[in-house]
Amino acid sequence: MKNQYIHTSLTRISDLTEKDYEVVKLRKEQWKTGDYVVCKILDPGSSTLLLELPNGRMRGVIGGELLVGALGERYATLEATGTWRKVGADLKMNVLTGAGLLGKLTSRSAFMPNMMELLYIGHAHRNGKSLNMNDFVKPFEIIPFKTPVILFVGTSMSAGKTTSARIVTHIFKSAGYKVVGAKLTGAGRYKDIMAIKDVGADAVMDFVDVGLPSSIYPRDAFKEKLDQLLSMIEYELADVAIIEIGASPLEPYNGDLAIDALREQIKCIILAASDPYAVHGLMKAFDLVPDIVTGIASNTLAGKEMVEKLCKVKALNIIDASTTKELKSILSEKTGFAL
Numbered sequence: 001m002k003n004q005y006i007h008t009s010l011t012r013i014s015d016l017t018e019k020d021y022e023v024v025k026l027r028k029e030q031w032k033t034g035d036y037v038v039c040k041i042l043d044p045g046s047s048t049l050l051l052e053l054p055n056g057r058m059r060g061v062i063g064g065e066l067l068v069g070a071l072g073e074r075y076a077t078l079e080a081t082g083t084w085r086k087v088g089a090d091l092k093m094n095v096l097t098g099a100g101l102l103g104k105l106t107s108r109s110a111f112m113p114n115m116m117e118l119l120y121i122g123h124a125h126r127n128g129k130s131l132n133m134n135d136f137v138k139p140f141e142i143i144p145f146k147t148p149v150i151l152f153v154g155t156s157m158s159a160g161k162t163t164s165a166r167i168v169t170h171i172f173k174s175a176g177y178k179v180v181g182a183k184l185t186g187a188g189r190y191k192d193i194m195a196i197k198d199v200g201a202d203a204v205m206d207f208v209d210v211g212l213p214s215s216i217y218p219r220d221a222f223k224e225k226l227d228q229l230l231s232m233i234e235y236e237l238a239d240v241a242i243i244e245i246g247a248s249p250l251e252p253y254n255g256d257l258a259i260d261a262l263r264e265q266i267k268c269i270i271l272a273a274s275d276p277y278a279v280h281g282l283m284k285a286f287d288l289v290p291d292i293v294t295g296i297a298s299n300t301l302a303g304k305e306m307v308e309k310l311c312k313v314k315a316l317n318i319i320d321a322s323t324t325k326e327l328k329s330i331l332s333e334k335t336g337f338a339l
Contacts, residue, residue: 005038006067008100009190010213012054014136016068016124023122026130031084031123034133034213035071037102039093039118040064046113052098056190061116068124069100070133072213074187075252080108080115091120099188101213134211137228145230147180148335149265152244153255153288155278160295160319161244162192164272166199167318169242171328173200175339180238182206184229184258185215186246196242203236205229215246215253222254226261240335241265259286268334270318273297276306283311291334292327294318 007017016036023038041063050058051067061067071084074096082096086104094105095116105115123130150168154161165181172179181196183206193204207215210228217225233241243262245255269288272295273279279293293315297303304315314330316323328339 004066006051006059006061006065007054008067008069008098009052009054009056010070010072010100010133010188010208011036011068012190013133013209013211014131016131017054019126021131022125024125024130025120025122028087030130031071032132033071033073033084033217034211036068036124036131036133037071038066038068038121038124039102040066040121041116042092042119043114043117045095045116048113049095049116050098051095051100052190054190056194058098066121067095067100067118069095069102070188070213071103072096072101072188073103073216074101074214075216076187077251078109079112081106087120093118093120097187097189099190099213101188132211133208133213137209137211140228140231140235142227142231143234145234145261145265147234147236147238147241147265148267149241149243149262150331150335151259151262151266151269152242152272153259153269153282153290154245154272154295155274155282160272161246162195164270164294164318165242165244166195167327168270168331169196169201170199171324171331171339172240172242172337175337177239177337178202178237179240179242180204180233180236181242181244182229182233183244183246184226185253185255186244187214187216187253188212192244192246201242202238205232215255215258217254219254219257223257223261226254226258230261240267240337256286259288267336268292268331270294273307276303276310279307279311279313283313289313292316292318292330
């Protein structure tokens with residue numbers, strides 16, 4: 001039966017592609033965040049829309065196919081918002097991210113294509129119970145987090161965090177250090193941490209590995225998940241952790257909790273910013289002073305000068321190879337590592 005379905009990348013922590021399961025229709029009041037559900041594609045949406053598979057590869061779709069994803073929530077400032085909690089009596093919902101984050105679309109940007117529309121068929125079911133992402137999280141001992149951190153924060157989604165993290169990962173790996181990459185908050189996609197793996201990170205992980213389709217989750221429960229994820233990172237015994245806070249800490253993804261949990265280990269903060277005024281706002285909101293501002297705000301001389309004048313912090317367009325020497329110098333000064 002399992003081969004009938006498109007298993008999206010949120011199923012990558014499970015055994016759904018290897019072991020059979022039943023599909024059982026449940027009443028809405030029985031649904032929970034992270035439940036694995038089977039849906040029929042009613043409308044593939046734009047021809048540009050693809051689904052992310054458990055290995056990270058992207059796949060096109062055809063109307064009428066069946067997919068397996070996880071119930072969750074998304075609240076993206078620049079693209080779309082939605083939640084499984086808003087699914088109505090017609091049981092129709094949408095693909096909120098290509099990773100198979102499923103819920104009812106509540107708003108979208110005018111610049112976004114039409115999103116895939118689905119019909120709920122039932123929950124993945126085995127041994128008399130529905131299957132949730134949490135069922136596949138391996139138990140392990142919680143240990144103190146002590147790994148030095150290079151923290152990547154953004155003023156919004158799509159500000160340049162992952163691109164910047166790739167560059168810094170490559171610098172540390174080229175210098176011979178063991179590097180672990182992690183994304184602590186955001187909406188489920190595999191591509192962001194795979195991008196870090198592709199440039200040499202020894203291990204990568206994110207909130208999906210601790211059973212979350214996105215980090216929109218009750219705050220006390222998210223703290224427990226965060227302890228699990230930080231322990232996973234610590235078990236790698238890496239020299240340095242390249243850690244991304246997805247979206248912006250001001251969005252409801254619990255980014256503020258993640259930053260607070262890391263503060264004692266943060267050696268360098270790199271802020272990817274969409275504009276200089278956003279830098280100023282984030283610094284004020286979180287009492288956070290970046291060591292480097294990069295991203296869209298640093299693309300031009302005008303943007304760099306405004307960041308440095310308004311915020312009194314260094315602006316550096318780190319995707320420009322001519323800045324690499326200065327970037328290495330700042331990283332070495334802040335972390336103590338020879339680069």
